[in-house]
Amino acid sequence: MLRNLRNLVSIQFKEFLREPEILFWSLVFPIVLSWLLGIAIGSGGRQMHNAALVGPAGAPADSDLVWMESKTGGIAARVDPDGRPGVAEKAGDGSEAEKLQRVRLHPLSKEEALLALKKGKVSLIMERSPDGTLKYSFDPRSGEAEMTWMILDRAMAGLEIESENTAIDVLETPGTRYIDFLVPGLLAMNIMNSAMWGVGWSMIEIRMKKLLRRMAATPMNKLLFLGSHFITRVLVNIIEFAALYVFVFFYFGVRIQGSVPALLAVFIAGNLAFTGIAVMISSRTANSRVGNGLINAVNMPMMLVSGVFFSYHNFPEWAVPIVRKLPLTMLADSMRSIFNEGAGFAQVWLPVAVLTAMGMVLFYAGSRVFKWY
């Protein structure tokens, strides 16, 4: 039993190490991606930007905005009377192109604003000091933050605030930069891709080769066979995790600020969830194109919407609750909160439980409908 498990894990591990393409995509590619996006990210250009607005005493700043509005006559920034987020528009000629540049302002306290920034809810904090100056805090390496700043700065020019009265605070504290946002997302995406291709695809492939059928025609324990894939994935993903983390640790100074045991729990739960999905997806098909399509159908949408590269708060409000329920979002958000907000078990137990349960249910269901012959 134990020997079989060891053998199975060992052959799967060798398969992984002996395929240069797999090594490239799982080890080198994420590093290149983090470098590209962390350093060279260009213009954002999305329609809706988000910024936090903090008042003089570090409290949510609705009164300030009322003041701004009355001073210009035209609408530069506004907060609804019931305190909902308002919109700042560039005070210009009102052409279509300029109208598209909108920043949604969230009145928040100083602490709330910092948390929102770490979560990617807002990309910039605009703060009004008691002496009347405006302070922008953001990571200039993030195209999104820079764009938001430019729009706000030009909008505020319409409010006749002297340029010497504005200050820029470059955020360099680990946890508040774009790279800090990006890395946990990449690690989460890596777990997903690794499970989907490493487990899902490899099962479809050995079924196609009729090797699965041959293995199933031995006294091999089938649950052990499926379970071995989970263990292999955890081991492979630890290597991938470590490779990327070591790189960003030294190159960008990214740090795990929260609980490492909690991170491990999140990591295992994520592996379980995506191995479960992979087993389910690969349970029937022996066709490479079908398999490819199925895997992409799961991976692609989540890669785009689950907040790996940019915050899902940029999506319409109705979509956000749906996006938050996706497994990759749960995994990425949990890892992000541990990396950047110093979260521990208390903050991540729910997603860990949901991911674990999801993985186990799908794993079991997949094993029941699994086509061996």
Place this chain on the structure above:
Amino acid sequence: MIVVSNVSKSFKDVRAVQDVSLSVAPGEYVALLGPNGAGKTTLVEMIEGLRSPDSGSISILGRDWKHDERHLRGIMGISLQETKFIDKLTVREIMDLFAGFYGRSTDEMPGILEHIGLLEKSASYTMNLSHGQRQKLALGIALINHPQILILDEPTTGLDPNARRELWEILGDLKSKGTALILTTHYMEEAEYLCERIIIMNQGRILAEGTLEELLAAHGAMEIISFALEGCGKAPVDGAAAGSTIAGASPPPGKAVPVCEIPDSVARIAGAFELVRGEEPGSGQLYVSDIVAALPLFLAAVEREKLRLKRLECRKMNLDDLFVSLTGRRLDA
């Protein structure tokens, strides 16, 4: 040892196996002979427990697949029609993996690899093996658990004659160990060479079974006059190979093929059982009880009809001929 009773299996609109019964004794070598699509693979896969029959029952050493799957898997060695391995695993690693599944020590693996002639390939990736070596590896895996029953599905299909012979020799050696073998093949020589009992299948049914001699004796005609008439056009080269014309059937309309009808008088000579017309126009095989007696009559009949022979061959009937006389199809068609 193996008892298959009234087993049937259908896929969508194909009745792959229809009401088949057979039994195999311990140590017996049995060949399932038949063309592609005869239902051989479906039948052996049911015996191997990889498919379940729609009706009928299969019992192996008194056990069945529903209740004793693990036990049966442990005493059976199988090789599927085609198995590919993980490309970048070595021969030895694959053997060791399967040794684990069967609970065998990996120390035994070099011995098996030597037996099947793959020892020097132990460290080669399976992707670098030839087709014949891959088939040997599949056989090696089938031998890991020293099976009481060995079921090989077309183990030599696509192999060159040398590689085929090597495999035959390995299988011949096993006979002394008392292993029972079920082998599917569409090579008549393979069935003749390896197996004491031959079961001929076509279209999901068993047509005949017995030893080679029994089969030939039971089906009457023992000798064959094979001939072709002069002056008849050749059959279209591609058409003849692909669409094996059933004896006596007229060629499809619209094809300008000169047909030389062989007169019935030729087939009605004394001692003749059956005339099977060949694919080539004007060619045929006459099944007779005794060539020595029938040949002069045949030649006289040809002369009477004012025909001329282009080719003439007399021989004893073999399995292939038997198959043609049973089904009108050739085994390798």
